[in-house]
Amino acid sequence: MEITISDLWQSAPMVSLTLTGLVALLVESMKGGRTTAVYGLSLAGCALAFVFSLWSLGSEVIVFNGMILQGGYASYFSMVFTSSAFFTIVLSRPYMQRLHREQGVLYILILFATVGMMLMASAMDLIILFLGIELMSVCLYVLTGFVRTKVTSNESAVKYFLLGAFATGFLLYGIALVYGTAGTTNLKLISQSFAQLSGNSLFLMGAGLLVIAFSFKVAAVPFHMWAPDVYEGAPTPVTAFMSTGAKAAAFAAFVTVFIRTFAITGTPISEVVAFIAAASMILGNVTAIAQSNLKRMLAYSSIAHAGYMLSGIAAGSAEGETGILFYLAAYTLMNMGAFGIISWVEQQDDTKLTFDDYAGFSAQRPVVAAMLSVFMFSLAGIPPFAGFFGKYYVFLAAVKADLVWLAVIGVLTSVISVYYYLRLVMVMYFRDGNATIEERVPGFAFAVIGVIAALVILLGLYPSLVVDISKTFFKL
């Protein structure tokens, strides 16, 4: 029952990223510690973890006494998280430098948060799941309030922390009830006895509390209240990280528990999730129309996207899982890109964040405007961009699971969403104005956004890339 070297080796993505974080911490704490060194180290760590994940994609194993899964599903999500972290770090640097708030700790916290996300995706035990969620959340609370001189940043951090702590309470209570009824926290053992457990009302209560906790983390209605304020108040790159990596991690945990462990199709849990999905899609999309601040608009859009993905979970099938996997990859890319561009245009004093500020943007910055349009089209789910296929797979899974009404709501609300996404495109191209980015766009970050845009198009043209991964490699 001891940890062996092979265990450590097989969980290379996680271990390497943790070690990078610790080394970066030492570098940062040394006298005259150079932020640039920490920055480079963090990027290298993310890249290394990405490579390790890619490499271990084909070899699925359960390590550390049945505590975590490595390879396959976990590796796929590790790739999503490390890319999200990589992009966030790249985008943070110019943003924080403009605010004169650059500190190496920022990157280190992003790394630790990523480790937490990886734990969430690879958890095979509810304890690990809890620790992963906490590790990620603690880092995000601090990152949200990173700009200490700004009141909005502080306010949103406190809001996020208080509500997040409350959600943790629900999570723990749920875990306690599940443990009390199943007699174990091991997900594999719980899945074996799920058939007889699902009749137990205490167990269902536990599962219900877990749904609440996860719904909070993915920002689904009615547990979404924090999202707009926190997204608006946090530094924009951190918002990008929260809405991509953190959301993907929460969904990874959601899928692990509610599709891979519990067979929820046809149970009351499925109905509850379907209701939350429908409510998120409707409320998210309708409220997003009324927003003038882009960060808030994207926050509501992120609530709506959580709703789309939840319909995959309500389906509870392997198709639903694949759909969510694809959706998350696409969503991470397009949202990261959109937030990346917004974080450039944004000014230090929180201005230049409204639709009107983008009037005439296409004439000023044709390439950036084109990329932003790509992201907006993709978010709206217009073919041939990646976002379309995400929705397609998820809704298909819902239809197959006899949740036609949910798919119908999904499609209808998607139509609504086209309005506010394309409004930005319309403003950029068809309205005159003098939108300017005063600062020079940093070359490296610019290139990274370009790569993201290319990937969004690539995934839209070849959606089978991701679908094949899940079909070929996920066996456990």
Added chain:
Amino acid sequence: MILESIVFYSLAVASVGSALLMVTRRNPVIAALYLILNFFCLAGLYLTLQAQFIAVIHILVYAGAIMVLFLFVIMLLNLGDERKLSDAISPRKIIAGGLSLALLLELLSIFVTGTEGLPEYNADQALQVGTVEYIGKQLFTKFLFPFEVTSILLLAAIIGAILLAKKKPD
């Protein structure tokens, strides 16, 4: 044993009572003190379940360290009366109260009815599981990985706390 049930029921009543008093008191210091009383009652309940280690940890960490620091902060901030903060009863509050009540009733009914067919422990098992030796062995063999992860979690929390609490934002 009669003595045991006397201990259990008095602790149970005291813990529920102190929890209610903690929520309803206006003065934050008094509320915090009731919370401490509540922690002591809970520790006593753990003892009746033969979970010595958990009981002692509960007192040492929660009642002893965290709550004392909590009181410390309340006193430093000099949060006198909370009454100024509270607002009038709004429809929102009524809805929230109704939903909470529904959840409470649901939980109660489930705890009364839903406990059949659960795994059972006998006294000997409970006695064995509650000791320091057993917990220590489990922690360093089966649960070694979560144990190590906890250290990273604490490290991240410490970094965050220092970052947010540093005097000079540099």
Added chain:
Amino acid sequence: MYELLHDLLGDSLLVYVIGAALPLLFVLPFAVVAVLLEMKVSAHMQDRVAYMYTGWHGVLQPVADILKLLQKEDTVPAAADKFLFRLAPFLVFMGGYAGFAALPFSSAYIGSNIDLGVFYILAVSSLAVIGLMMSGWASNNKWSLFGAMRSVAQIISYEIPSALSILVAVMIVGSLNLQEVSKFQEGGIQNWIVFGGPMPLLQKLLLLPFTITAFFILFLAGIAEVNRTPFDLPEAESELVQGYNTEYSGMKFAIFYLAEFANMFLVSGIVVSLYLGGWTSPFGDVMSGPIWSFFWFVAKGMFFVFLQVWIRWTLPRLRVDQLMYTSWKVLTPFLFVCIFAVGLILVL
């Protein structure tokens, strides 16, 4: 001990009450002796003679003091939180007194032979912290509040070095039960943990520097936890009148004093049990047995009480920042090194 009481009285509530009250038979006379000791030692260190009139060389003075305190008016400030104000001294005393339950006075007597032993003592002593906090806050007096805050900050900070140094001894023995820890050190002075414990010679020599360090730190942290000079900032009379017990008078004030003396002995008892053989005789089998072991335990304990008095009248008081610096940046890192080294030596 419970077995004996059980045999005599059967399974009744009385057994528990008597069992719980037994250490009081020690603590109360001890407090009287300690008051006298404090006064006499301090006087002779300053070239005075202290009490001389009540009894032979003034030995009855503490008794007279107690009678005087009993007659004093029991004042409660008008602006105080009356209930908490009255409750606080009892909590402070309870925190210290409850610890006596796990202290092995002799090879035949320990209040409660629980596995958790010293860990339990650490936990219940936190009750005293809450009592101090309560007394400071309920008095509604700024000096009291400052005193209480200082004492709490100090006790909580020093709980870390003291817990860590306890851990060093516990790692060597492999048990938290102080009775077991004392048994482990039987066989004479060379087997005491402060001298490396009953290990093979090489291991003993390797352990020696770390156990001695941990022993000193434990004693130091112990003094800080009972708020005595040089760590007596909570009642720094030149700054805070009398600290958290400024507003107390009569018997309540006396209870605070009783608690302080009880804590002094408790701290000494922990140090003795963990590092200096507890109730074991320093001469191996010579002078051992239940009665002798009681003698040895009390003698060693009293020596450390004397040491605390000695230190009090020798050293000046530290500043708050020096106090915190010592705990967090000196003692704690040293103990981390100790724990790591001891673990390594024990494994190899």
